[in-house]
Amino acid sequence: MDILSQFQRIFETDLEVHTDAFRTHLDRIRETDQLTPPNSTFLTIANTTTQKYDYLSENFTILTGHDRADFMAQGMPFFLQQVHPDDVQIWLGGLADIISFVMQEVSPENRLRVDVRFNFRMRMASGEYVNIIENQVPIHLDQYGKPVVGMGYVMLNGQGDPQPIQGTVRLLNDAGQYETLLHKNYSQKLLTDGLTNRERDVIRQVALGDDNETIGQKLFISKETVKTHRKNILRKLQCDNFPEVIAKIMSRGFFL
Incomplete structure (x- = not known):
């Protein structure tokens, strides 16, 4: 299934994703997809309050080997078990740092315009690890303005060689383009x-x-x-x- 078909399936769900900001995020993601290998991406919608996935695109099993229904049923705890043990603590620490930055530096009215990006290694059903780049776009905020439901655009990128864990926060500007607010390398120094x-x-x-x-x-x-x-x-x-x-x-x- 191509990336456009995946996006269309999301809009066919009961999830409330029909916002101007969300559609603009999708436009930017489609641009990025032009730079990635074909058939290397899948989409998720994750709910941190229930620790479940409300949506996984239909090509998830083809790309990862994991059963789509089982993955959705077991939710985020099962996902965390698939993150490489050398990456998981660095990634979680970086994610906490990124969320803290968003809550402190981005006004509540702008948080749905934020894009958060991370990389890590994920275990496929075969037991092999693959490098992952994930963009997370918030869909819903809780009463405190914290993102609790987000869409993930996940790209398989490489064969599992160790990569520095990096985190980026970007904001859609008035022209609908991303501007970087924060970029951090949570591992060794990079070029x-x-x-x-x-x-x-x-x-x-x-x-x-x-x-x-x-x-x-x-x-x-x-x-x-x-x-x-x-x-x-x-x-x-x-x-x-x-x-x-x-x-x-x-x-x-x-x-x-």
């Missing part, structure tokens, strides 16, 4: 640790094929500022051009 949040945003837009003027319009900065960011990125990563930048960072644990 990309010296990049600023804005430089990460520029790299993503370049990878999507935008020119300097379009990037400036989407990020509300001037074309000259975009050029300056691009020069700084090339200098920091010691690259001659942006195809080299994209290839270099994607091979070393950076995700767009």
Whole structure:
């Protein structure tokens, strides 16, 4: 099942996901899907109050080997058992840090515009581990403004080699584009640790094929500022051009 069909199935459920912010998140996810290998993603909707999955896309079993119905019935405790033992505590600690940041730094009215992204290794039914990149988009907030129901866009990425655990918080701006609020590496130092949040945003837009003027319009900065960011990125990563930048960072644990 292609990614568009998966999105359509979510809108056919009884879940209240018909918000402008949610649809804009989906537009950005569709863009990212153009940069990923085909048939490598599945969707989830998780409810932290019940510790259950309200939805898993139908290709979940094909990609992971796990029985979809059993996974939904056993919920998040079973999912945690599938996270690599070397990753799970780092990932949980990073997730707690990210949630604390969102609650302290993002106003309640903007929290449905937030996208949280993490990576970890997950065990397939075969027993082998695969690297996972997951974007979480909040759908519902509790009475305290804390996200409690979220949609996960999960990409299988690699063969299970150890990768630094990274967490990112992005916010949809008024143009419907992501701007990075926070990026943290919770493991060893990375090549990309010296990049600023804005430089990460520029790299993503370049990878999507935008020119300097379009990037400036989407990020509300001037074309000259975009050029300056691009020069700084090339200098920091010691690259001659942006195809080299994209290839270099994607091979070393950076995700767009």
